[in-house]
Amino acid sequence: MKPIRYTKEMTDEFVRDGYWTQETFYDFWEKNAREIPDREALVDSKYRLTWQQAVELVDAMAISWVEMGIEKHSRVIIQSPNSVYGFLARIACERAGLISLTVYPYLRKKELTYMVDRTKASAVIILHTYNKFNYLEMYEDLQKEFSHLQNIFLFDDMVPPGAPQGTFSLPTIVEKRVKQPIDKNILAERRLDAIENVAILTTTSGTTGIPKLVEWPAAPRICTSKGRVDIWSLTKDDITMAIAPHAGGAAGTLTYFAAPIAGAKTVMLEEFSPDAALALIEKEKATAVGVVPTHLIRMLEADISKYDLGSLRFIRSAGGYLPPQVAEEAEAAFGASITSDLGTQDMGSVSGCRVKDSKDLRRRTVGRMLPGNKVRLAHQENREITVPDGEPGILYFRGPHAPAGYYRDEELTSTVFDKDGWTTTEDIVKFDQGCLWILGRAKDMIIRGGQNIYPAEVEGLLNDHPAVGSVAIVGYPDREMGERSAAYVIPKSGMNFDFKTMVDHLKSKDIAMFKLPEHLEIVAEFPTVGDSGKVNKETLKKDIREKLGL
Numbered sequence: 418m419k420p421i422r423y424t425k426e427m428t429d430e431f432v433r434d435g436y437w438t439q440e441t442f443y444d445f446w447e448k449n450a451r452e453i454p455d456r457e458a459l460v461d462s463k464y465r466l467t468w469q470q471a472v473e474l475v476d477a478m479a480i481s482w483v484e485m486g487i488e489k490h491s492r493v494i495i496q497s498p499n500s501v502y503g504f505l506a507r508i509a510c511e512r513a514g515l516i517s518l519t520v521y522p523y524l525r526k527k528e529l530t531y532m533v534d535r536t537k538a539s540a541v542i543i544l545h546t547y548n549k550f551n552y553l554e555m556y557e558d559l560q561k562e563f564s565h566l567q568n569i570f571l572f573d574d575m576v577p578p579g580a581p582q583g584t585f586s587l588p589t590i591v592e593k594r595v596k597q598p599i600d601k602n603i604l605a606e607r608r609l610d611a612i613e614n615v616a617i618l619t620t621t622s623g624t625t626g627i628p629k630l631v632e633w634p635a636a637p638r639i640c641t642s643k644g645r646v647d648i649w650s651l652t653k654d655d656i657t658m659a660i661a662p663h664a665g666g667a668a669g670t671l672t673y674f675a676a677p678i679a680g681a682k683t684v685m686l687e688e689f690s691p692d693a694a695l696a697l698i699e700k701e702k703a704t705a706v707g708v709v710p711t712h713l714i715r716m717l718e719a720d721i722s723k724y725d726l727g728s729l730r731f732i733r734s735a736g737g738y739l740p741p742q743v744a745e746e747a748e749a750a751f752g753a754s755i756t757s758d759l760g761t762q763d764m765g766s767v768s769g770c771r772v773k774d775s776k777d778l779r780r781r782t783v784g785r786m787l788p789g790n791k792v793r794l795a796h797q798e799n800r801e802i803t804v805p806d807g808e809p810g811i812l813y814f815r816g817p818h819a820p821a822g823y824y825r826d827e828e829l830t831s832t833v834f835d836k837d838g839w840t841t842t843e844d845i846v847k848f849d850q851g852c853l854w855i856l857g858r859a860k861d862m863i864i865r866g867g868q869n870i871y872p873a874e875v876e877g878l879l880n881d882h883p884a885v886g887s888v889a890i891v892g893y894p895d896r897e898m899g900e901r902s903a904a905y906v907i908p909k910s911g912m913n914f915d916f917k918t919m920v921d922h923l924k925s926k927d928i929a930m931f932k933l934p935e936h937l938e939i940v941a942e943f944p945t946v947g948d949s950g951k952v953n954k955e956t957l958k959k960d961i962r963e964k965l966g967l
Contacts, residue, residue: 420821436817437636461685464501477595479513489514492536499685514607518618540568611635630824642674653680658703667736668707691719702728709736729753740887741880759783765819782852790816809847863892884912904934
């Protein structure tokens with residue numbers, strides 16, 4: 418299956434410049450099995466596998482699917498909590514020439530109906546039940562609706578009585594097949610071209626509640642993963658840990674995509690609780706963990722002093738907004754750096770901070786552009802004009818870290834990428850100290866009396882106040898000034914914050930008076946966009962207009 422967006426000129430450019438290669442992710446597993454065969458690769462509560470053992474199981478899984486007649490380029494949905502077999506299934510799909518779509522365990526029939534139909538998936542890989550939900554029953558219903566969904570593979574050791582035809586225990590198949598010879602030439606013939614074939618599908622948070630699907634060949638994902646390995650200084654001595662689901666970017670980027678390239682081990686936390694996460698970090702001596710902000714906040718509420726977390730080197734928090742004050746507390750509590758970066762499933766990866774960057778850069782910027790990314794900052798009123806050096810502008814970028822577009826949808830893809838591959842996050846940014854500083858989104862910029870207010874700048878200053886847990890700045894209409902700004906603040910537990918305190922704090926930062934918010938709302942929580950964790954500023958804008966009778 419050929420990617421829909423890349424032109425020959427693009428692929429030639431990225432190959433010529435050394436960013437895209439014919440490497441697949443399986444190649445790194447095979448390399449580790451050859452060079453460090455007896456070192457551990459994957460760990461969960463049931464399995465501890467060396468690189469050699471992991472590759473043997475991957476090969477057995479892949480050849481089993483081939484021998485069962487699953488055709489090359491078939492789409493396979495993997496719905497799995499954190500587990501060794503969930504990991505193995507992803508890489509085995511690539512090894513067998515299949516296109517994998519790994520999704521969160523919490524998705525249900527509404528979302529899965531769309532995905533099964535859209536991808537024409539021929540197989541799914543699931544647990545029978547998880548957290549008291551019967552996945553097998555859900556997919557049995559979907560099988561009745563979609564004849565192309567022929568096989569259900571269970572992560573369970575047994576197939577329950579009454580399971581639909583075409584249901585198999587994946588561990589049973591693999592454990593039997595791994596004891597028999599495998600003709601690796603058959604698997605070699607199924608190899609996906611790292612540039613010319615779609616290998617992976619990922620999901621995005623859709624505004625309608627139905628996730629969009631994004632297609633990726635291996636080459637851009639490997640390019641980005643190498644960039645992450647570099648900025649995180651990952652080596653084979655690192656022990657990465659998936660606290661967030663490996664299906665998402667928060668943990669998946671660190672563990673599934675980056676760790677094997679460095680030869681680093683991955684540990685899987687199957688079910689999150691603060692104490693379970695902290696205990697596993699201590700037990701496995703994890704050096705890097707992938708979390709969403711909620712995990713971090715809940716872990717900070719636990720008695721951290723009970724655990725030896727001295728092995729931790731850095732924390733990768735993604736998938737939602739992490740207030741700077743929480744990051745500050747976490748770094749002090751865990752003794753590890755928290756990294757930040759910029760990227761989306763729709764557009765690819767843009768930039769990232771190094772683990773060794775100063776605290777100020779890691780907290781206030783999204784780091785340096787990843788290798789190969791080209792960038793231009795456009796004028797906010799005329800996007801055809803590039804702003805002068807040092808001036809803020811709307812971020813446009815193109816490079817080897819971008820996906821091929823929305824799955825089989827050239828029209829929708831063209832709304833994100835132009836014909837030359839340029840795209841925009843709509844962020845207003847500036848470059849300083851070699852790093853990308855986000856000042857706000859173009860649609861969130863406030864123009865007060867002809868002067869621009871960038872919400873992120875004011876938010877960053879307010880986050881420095883010891884009583885502020887989180888803050889969002891939004892604009893509201895004003896007859897005299899056009900717009901004025903309001904601050905929504907979630908105070909820290911047990912602390913007070915009022916309008917005078919806010920103004921006095923901002924004045925102490927020596928910023929221009931027009932940037933001071935002219936209204937303050939104290940709230941307990943922010944509305945968010947879908948399951949992304951991002952603050953829904955459109956809801957806050959509507960709320961402030963209603964409160965002020967505008």
